[in-house]
Amino acid sequence: MIPLHWYLILSSVIFSIGLIGFIIRRDLIVMLMCLELMFNAVNITFVTFSAFNGNMTGQIFAIFSIGIAASEAAIGLAIVLAIFRNMAIVHSDDIKNLRG
Amino acid sequence: MKPATVELIFFIYFFIALTSFSAMVVLARNIINNVFFLLLFLINTAALFLFLKAEFLMAIQIIVYVGGVLALFVFAIMIMNLKEEIKHSKYIKFYSAGLIIGLIFLLIIIYTVKDVTTIGQPLPKPDSVLLGKLLYSYYLLPFEILSVVLLVALVGGILLAKKLPKEEK
Numbered sequence: 001m002i003p004l005h006w007y008l009i010l011s012s013v014i015f016s017i018g019l020i021g022f023i024i025r026r027d028l029i030v031m032l033m034c035l036e037l038m039f040n041a042v043n044i045t046f047v048t049f050s051a052f053n054g055n056m057t058g059q060i061f062a063i064f065s066i067g068i069a070a071s072e073a074a075i076g077l078a079i080v081l082a083i084f085r086n087m088a089i090v091h092s093d094d095i096k097n098l099r100g
Numbered sequence: 101m102k103p104a105t106v107e108l109i110f111f112i113y114f115f116i117a118l119t120s121f122s123a124m125v126v127l128a129r130n131i132i133n134n135v136f137f138l139l140l141f142l143i144n145t146a147a148l149f150l151f152l153k154a155e156f157l158m159a160i161q162i163i164v165y166v167g168g169v170l171a172l173f174v175f176a177i178m179i180m181n182l183k184e185e186i187k188h189s190k191y192i193k194f195y196s197a198g199l200i201i202g203l204i205f206l207l208i209i210i211y212t213v214k215d216v217t218t219i220g221q222p223l224p225k226p227d228s229v230l231l232g233k234l235l236y237s238y239y240l241l242p243f244e245i246l247s248v249v250l251l252v253a254l255v256g257g258i259l260l261a262k263k264l265p266k267e268e269k
Contacts, residue, residue: 001222002103002111007152008213010115014122016206021126023198024191029131029176033138036169037122040145043157051152053220056227056234059154063235066157066164067246071253073169077176078260084180085263093192 007048015041026091028080032073039069110151117144129190135173142166156228 018037025031043062050058083089087097103111121141128134146161192198235243 002107004218005213005216006111006115008216009210010118012206012209012213013119016202016209017119017122017126019205020198020202023201024195025126026188026190026192027131029173029180030125030134030190033125033134033173036138036165037125037141040142040165043161044145044148047149047152047154047157049218050154051223052218054223055220056231059157059231060235060239062154062157063160064242064246066160067250070164070168071250073172074253074257075260077172078257081176081179082260090180091188 004048004052008045011041011044011048014038014044026093028083028090028092029077031092032076032080035076036069036073039065039072114144114148114151118148131177135170135177138173139166139170142170153223153226155226156231 015038018034018041021034021037022031025034043065046058046062046065048058050056050062080090083095087095089095118141121137121144124137125134125141128137142161142165146158146166149155149158149161
């Protein structure tokens with residue numbers, strides 16, 4: 001089979017792309033999409049260790065992670081919609097109400 | 101141990117497809133193209149789960165992500181009606197700092213995992229029955245806590261997205 005560290009390198013590349021996108025993009029919705037990328041990278045790692053160790057615990061934790069990611073997307077999009085409706089802002093660096 | 105040729109071809113396809121689609125999620129200019137590339141990325145991730153003998157997770161991935169989360173994103177874009185998005189710059193002012201941080205993070209992780217091995221036996225075949233038994237016996241309490249978390253997210257999402265009482269009049 002494919003060596004284990006190839007999968008880990010694939011997962012870390014996806015996670016880093018998501019991290020870079022989360023830092024450098026300005027649109028709030030694209031930032032949430034990059035969060036989904038990072039969640040998927042971690043899920044790939046869980047499933048990889050589950051397949052390589054013959055242990056179902058990794059898949060169960062991937063199920064929990066998918067559930068948490070779904071609730072995170074719902075809450076995050078609700079917050080983005082609330083920001084858009086109250087302040088008419090869609091960019092992350094325009095939110096400066098609390099800046100001194 | 102040298103991997104078989106078919107597995108190698110599939111893995112190289114997954115590597116190229118997943119990295120390029122996730123890069124396009126970050127790089128695409130129009131926001132609906134971001135959602136489209138995210139769709140391709142999620143479907144390819146589901147295929148990778150099937151490749152890794154996790155067929156129940158493949159179904160869950162397609163149902164929850166492609167059917168639920170992606171529809172949420174499309175609805176949010178439709179509600180916010182982002183027309184003037186093209187004119188603005190899409191990156192923050194100090195984007196090189198973010199690039200440097202991400203690349204350093206990537207190098208550290210690759211240096212850490214580059215020769216990791218496992219001592220366990222590989223999973224013999226896909227087995228959803230064992231997954232269900234484990235989920236409903238040993239992991240029953242985390243499963244119930246997850247249902248409470250989802251309920252809280254439901255209520256919180258409705259409360260955050262609905263209009264405040266002073267806005268309604």
